Amino acid sequence: MLKCMRCYCLDKMKTHISSYTSNVTTMNNVNKRYKYTRENVTDVRTKILNDNKKTREQFEAAEQHWEKLVDKSILHPNDLRIYEAHKAAVARGHFTYDDPGTHYRVMTRLRHFLRGSCCGNACRHCVYDHANVADAEKARRVYNTAFWVDVDERPDLKTTAPSTYSIGVRGTTRNSMLRDQSELFNEEHDVDPLLFKH
Helix, strand or coil, X not given: CCCCCCCCCCCCHHHHHHHHHHHHHHHHHHHHHHCCCXXXXXXXXXXXXXXXXXXXXXXXXXXXXXXXXXXXXXXXXXXXXXXXXXXXXXXXXXXXXXXXXXXXXXECHHHHXXXXXXXXXCCCCCCCXXXXXXXXXXXXXXXXXXXXXXXXXXXXXXXXXXXCCCCCECCECXXXXXXXXXXXXXXXXXXXXXXXXX
């Protein structure tokens, strides 16, 4: 005696079989309509793999540039441990690592790079110069040549120049763009530009 493989009933077996065959027929019609074939799927996979390879190469070039900018003599011992943990995570291709001091999970530069823009959370390894971070929060962060830290943790870095490792927009950093915009605003208007800041 045959049983339905879906619900083990005896009387509805024909209904289940017919619904299954209609689903297969529907999928075959969709495949014919959009011309999904094994060759097409292979082409799509190849394109995705090539795009991933290109992105990986772009990140590796940027990572080499960022590594050259690191000055280990400025970093404190705790900062060095964070730097080494981050470097190991990026070398393994991980998006996150555990902070050696706090054991919190932290996103790597790789994750930020693949995201494509600043998330606005003032992340430690932001590669976009904190472009979407609120001004009040941005004022509390400073770059120590390896990653962003709180100004309270490193008061000796308060006078350090802004990040030069940012990808920027069209080859310029966000700070230079803001400076250019504020100069234009001051030339056009005699109003205090701080009145319009949020």
